[in-house]
Amino acid sequence: MIDFRSDTVTKPTKEMRLAMANAIVGDDVYEDDPTIKELESLAAKMTGKEAGLFVTSGTMGNQLSIYTHTSRGDEIIVGSKSHIKNYEVGASAVISGVSYHLVDEVEGMMPLKSIKYGIREQDVHYPDSSLICLENAHGSGKVLPIDYMKSVYDIAKENNLKIHLDGARLFNAATFLKVDASVICQYVDSVTFCLSKGLASPVGSVLCGSKQFIQKARRGRKMLGGGMRQVGILGAAGIISLKEMTKRLEEDHQNATYLAGKLDKIKEIDVDFSSLDINMVFIKSTLDFMKLADFLFEKGIVFAGNRGKRTRIAVHNDISRENIDQLIELINEFISI
Ligand SMILES: Cc1ncc(COP(=O)(O)O)c(C=O)c1O
Structure with missing residues (x-):
């Protein structure tokens, strides 16, 4: 996962x-x-x-x-x-x-x-x-x-x-x-x-x-x-x-920025760029996060499926750029269904 x-x-x-x-x-x-x-x-x-x-x-x-x-x-x-x-x-x-x-x-x-x-x-x-x-x-x-x-x-x-x-x-x-x-x-x-x-x-x-x-x-x-x-x-x-x-945290921060840039291209998602200082990306969306989380889970991705309109996505040592690309692809697939 x-x-x-x-x-x-x-x-x-x-x-x-x-x-x-x-x-x-x-x-x-x-x-x-x-x-x-x-x-x-x-x-x-x-x-x-x-x-x-x-x-x-x-x-x-x-x-x-x-x-x-x-x-x-x-x-x-x-x-x-x-x-x-x-x-x-x-x-x-x-x-x-x-x-x-x-x-x-x-x-x-x-x-x-x-x-x-x-x-x-x-x-x-x-x-x-x-x-x-x-x-x-x-x-x-x-x-x-x-x-x-x-x-x-x-x-x-x-x-x-x-x-x-x-x-x-x-x-x-x-x-x-x-x-x-x-x-x-x-x-x-x-x-x-x-x-x-x-x-x-x-x-x-x-x-x-x-x-x-x-x-x-x-x-x-x-x-x-x-x-x-x-x-x-x-x-x-x-x-x-x-x-x-401690020396590799910059990589997580850059990956968070990379993820935010990709999410920003999805029109259903609003990225809160004002809180993008570290390894976390905060998003708002009209999407049903609970349903999205269930969909992603089936495909091997664990995602914080808040009931509200705002959620957090964290990147870390066990997340690569390829994993981020995979997430984006699957979010787009979910929207297109
Ligand atoms: C800002 C902050 N302080 C304290 C903690 C508590 O850490 P722990 O889960 O190890 O008790 C957390 C955990 O996520 C945190 O985010």
Whole structure:
């Protein structure tokens, strides 16, 4: 099957499988796993932070960060369309006992004025504001510019707030901006990025921040049941993700642009070119996406068949230009029936 639903579907490469089979491992709860240590220090170096912590998923990285930065009863400033708010099972309320001040994003960015407005003054009635969460690249497909990140950082520091970055696709953002990931991360206190999306590892994310922050997060991870033992098996794939797969993301971005160009020629489909920063193409159509998805599935293609009029097509390491041409041909066939 050729799977266009998401970059989370990427399979580990042959090189990863070999490295996993040969990984030197130890008990990581005792901090004895050399491969995980190597992954965590590489992640810290690439994000410009003091330390890293391997976690099971992007969700765990984000929620562990919120748990580590905040106290129960705090209010955190979060984008209304963010992954943290919408797709993490309401975990911030359950795990950290915090509430959200939601800000509507414009092109992935919470307006600076609205962020400032969301910061609480000291008052007996108010919760404490303690954290701002950003998402870069944003789930809308937009990449947040560096000067925007700096402006949010300045606001946070003026008000003694921390910033966490959901960088599930941090390296896609860095590729788009043509900077090292550390340039983006200099304006946040902590960052989570995923190894298991466009970087093709089978499992895992890394949370990075100061040594003190990571020390505290390590205890939180244990509490959540995320202390893993011979996890260097996964770390070995993660190292290849960071050393090798980050370098090929540009190819996915170019393939997304190629796909968008082809889709744009189909009159029933509107491509949202304004959100074409990374490896995702957003389309609107009068076509019935559910029926299209069923049709494509029969022909060996998995497609996100939303019920609405808008859907997302993702390209990644397991999608070639030929696969894109195949998809276009089949969409045209579906329209002609
Ligand atoms: C922007 C963003 N943040 C966080 C996550 C969570 O990652 P995971 O599925 O590994 O929990 C995702 C997953 O798709 C995501 O797109």
